[in-house]
Amino acid sequence: MRTKTSNGEPFYLYLNFFILIFVAGAFGINGVINFEKLPPVDAIFVIHGFFMLAWYSLIVIQAKLINSKKHPFHIAVGKFSIALVIGMLISEVLMSISSYHRSASVDIITINLFIMVNFVTLYSLALYYVKSSDKHKRLMLMASISMLIPAFGRATQAAGINDFLAILMLIIILIFPIVYDIKTLKKVHKSTILGCVLTILGVVFTVILIENGTWQEIVDSLLG
Secondary structure: OOOOOOOOHHHHHHHHHHHHHHHHHHHHHHHHHHHHHOOOOHHHHHHHHHHHHHHHHHHHHHHHHHOOOOOHHHHHHHHHHHHHHHHHHHHHHHHHHHHHHEEEOOOHHHHHHHHHHHHHHHHHHHHHHEEHHHHHHHHHHOOOOOOOOHHHHHHHHOOOOOOOOOHHHHHHHHHHHHHHHHHHHOOOHHHHHHHHHHHHHHHHHHHHOOHHHHHHHHHHHHOO
């Protein structure tokens, strides 16, 4: 079977670069503005932050390599993502547990649960469809977007506005790949639809569980 390669599309480079800058800026600015309100820095939070920054940087690099038509190098660098993702997931689990023990709140552990489920699903599909550039690039983008709610949350905290506006920000960012698909394909690609649906469902179930007393009891019994 022939490998379908991409000649590069600036949209993916620009949007991924914007996401990288936004994530770094949201966490950085909130850390400066709300420094006194933040809990003591835990090493696992720093480690997880490093892995996440490395992921969003890698996605930009990969998009740049495709735009530069350096497909062999893109493939070689892409293999590194598997090790990076393993580090991301392990650190996210440890960070979530640490956050729960520190606050006894299920908020972060619930948010991260659905982030991990959606990210692993979309990333795994992206690897499976690595020979189909139309699916692969969209699934990788949607995998990145599926993890953005914490960054949007930091942005609302830094701005001193309602945290629920983070959901609105997430919906807005989801509009961009939809509009791009319509502009270039005259329809919304199935991979984009899947990413949007999983991300929105993740938010819905997160909100439901956070407000559910039974869920709090289940987490308490497992980790308390």
